[in-house]
Structures are given as structure tokens and as C-alpha cells.
Amino acid sequence: MEHLRTLVLIGLVGDLMLLAVILAELWPRPMRQEARVRRERLVARLMAFVALPIMILTIASLAMVAVIISSSAR
Structure with missing residues (x-):
């Protein structure tokens, strides 16, 4: 059970x-329109293929942890 909690905490930290990376990329900075569009596309790909x-x-x-904890409490 302790290993499961550790894995969940590692996932939450990840x-x-x-x-934090996505928010840092979306933070407004002065740049050309072309670079802004490229950055927004990169963030969209990051969200779609990695973060989500x-x-x-x-x-x-x-x-799963909630189900395991509730079933072991009985």
C-alpha cells in the first residue's frame, strides 16, 4: 500500500x-507574431501528446487507490 501511495505522489509531482512548463510557455512575453504562433502550436502539441x-x-x-483503500477498510 505504501508503494502505491509513493507512485501516486510521483505522478502528481510529474x-x-x-x-508549470505549460504555464511558463504560455506566459506573455514580447515576441514577433510568427514566433508566438509557433509557441502556441508547440504548447498545444505538448498538451495533446504528453500532459493530457x-x-x-x-x-x-x-x-484505483480510492477503490483499494475503501475495499481494504472493510
């Missing part, structure tokens, strides 16, 4: 790190 699947897996693992 999610927070990804969120990891966040979905973390939510699923949290649900």
Missing part, C-alpha cells in the same frame, strides 16, 4: 511539473 495522457493516467490511478 503533473505539477508539466503544468499523463493527467488521465494519474486520475485513473487515484481512482
Whole structure:
């Protein structure tokens, strides 16, 4: 059970790190329009292919932990 909690915490920390990277990329900075469009496309790809699947897996693992904890409490 302790290993499961550790894995979930590692997943949550990873999610927070990804969120920090995405927010840092979206932070407004002075740049040309062309570079801004390129950056927004990069962030969209990062969200679609990296961040969203990891966040979905973390939510699923949290649900699994909740089920395990509730079944072991009985």
C-alpha cells in the first residue's frame, strides 16, 4: 500500500511539473507574431501528446487507490 501511495505522489509531482512548463510557455512575453504562433502550436502539441495522457493516467490511478483503500477498510 505504501508503494502505491509513493507512485501516486510521483505522478502528481510529474503533473505539477508539466503544468508549470505549460504555464511558463504560455506566459506573455514580447515576441514577433510568427514566433508566438509557433509557441502556441508547440504548447498545444505538448498538451495533446504528453500532459493530457499523463493527467488521465494519474486520475485513473487515484481512482484505483480510492477503490483499494475503501475495499481494504472493510
